[in-house]
Amino acid sequence: MARAATTSDAFNAVAETRRREILNYLALQERPVGEIVAMLGLEQPSVSKHLRVLRDVGLVHVRRDGRQMLYRTNAEGIRPLHEWAGQFERFWQHQLARIKERAEEKIKKTDSIKSQEET
Amino acid sequence: MARAATTSDAFNAVAETRRREILNYLALQERPVGEIVAMLGLEQPSVSKHLRVLRDVGLVHVRRDGRQMLYRTNAEGIRPLHEWAGQFERFWQHQLARIKERAEEKIKKTDSIKSQEET
DNA sequence: TTGACATATTCCTATATGGGAATATAATGT
DNA sequence: ACATTATATTCCCATATAGGAATATGTCAA
Numbered sequence: 001m002a003r004a005a006t007t008s009d010a011f012n013a014v015a016e017t018r019r020r021e022i023l024n025y026l027a028l029q030e031r032p033v034g035e036i037v038a039m040l041g042l043e044q045p046s047v048s049k050h051l052r053v054l055r056d057v058g059l060v061h062v063r064r065d066g067r068q069m070l071y072r073t074n075a076e077g078i079r080p081l082h083e084w085a086g087q088f089e090r091f092w093q094h095q096l097a098r099i100k101e102r103a104e105e106k107i108k109k110t111d112s113i114k115s116q117e118e119t
Numbered sequence: 120m121a122r123a124a125t126t127s128d129a130f131n132a133v134a135e136t137r138r139r140e141i142l143n144y145l146a147l148q149e150r151p152v153g154e155i156v157a158m159l160g161l162e163q164p165s166v167s168k169h170l171r172v173l174r175d176v177g178l179v180h181v182r183r184d185g186r187q188m189l190y191r192t193n194a195e196g197i198r199p200l201h202e203w204a205g206q207f208e209r210f211w212q213h214q215l216a217r218i219k220e221r222a223e224e225k226i227k228k229t230d231s232i233k234s235q236e237e238t
Numbered sequence: 239t240t241g242a243c244a245t246a247t248t249c250c251t252a253t254a255t256g257g258g259a260a261t262a263t264a265a266t267g268t
Numbered sequence: 269a270c271a272t273t274a275t276a277t278t279c280c281c282a283t284a285t286a287g288g289a290a291t292a293t294g295t296c297a298a
Contacts, residue, residue, distance in 0.1 A: 121283030
């Protein structure tokens with residue numbers, strides 16, 4: 001089996017840096033394709049293809065305005081990702097706490113060595 | 120250019136469902152490869168290859184214990200993902216608020232129609 | 239050393255890219 | 269109808285899989 005399609009789900013879609021950039025750019029307000037092209041410095045067809053992927057997984061909304069297509073990030077689609085990653089929050093907090101503890105113990109030891117030296 | 124390597128970063132690495140399952144499984148405690156194999160129902164070489172990818176991007180820690188290799192999730196590696204997704208939290212909150220508003224307005228309208236009918 | 243167990247790597251193939259180039263589709267103005 | 273503008277799609281190719289099969293590596297025990 002080959003790698004899963006980029007259109008399989010949000011996880012695969014946002015694996016691409018350019019698509020994450022697009023989502024960041026379109027979060028605040030909707031924009032026509034031309035502005036996204038200018039913003040990313042990519043060829044227009046490439047941008048259209050990325051937008052297609054984002055549409056297929058429901059990460060952007062589109063509406064037509066004359067000849068323009070206005071795209072906007074659908075933040076809801078990013079929630080599953082945030083929630084999955086959030087499961088690990090308590091673990092990295094634990095890890096950080098342990099790192100802190102060790103660092104403080106190290107300082108204590110250093111201090112006691114120092115006082116020994118002073119003796 | 121082809122798709123970015125799965126070992127490019129955490130985003131690409133966790134795009135694969137199996138690898139997310141592995142990270143969930145290894146979050147609570149370290150486990151030998153054999154248990155991961157039993158848990159996922161995949162072939163051992165496939166699991167070893169997924170673990171290799173996770174190691175390369177720093178999403179798991181490993182240590183040897185006799186013939187076994189004990190893997191454990193490195194939650195820190197998942198933070199960038201959580202933080203990127205977290206940028207959109209305020210937007211989906213807005214979106215939900217608007218949906219709620221509209222729903223409430225709809226109910227109001229329905230009520231006023233009802234009272235008209237009653238007249 | 240030899241055998242058994244645990245894990246990793248290599249080789250293979252079908253599949254899915256992402257970008258460039260060329261072309262198609264859609265909407266507007268004249 | 270025709271030219272122009274804005275996007276989308278198709279065709280091409282180099283690259284990177286994920287999994288299966290076979291094999292290699294590493295560790296322990298007798």
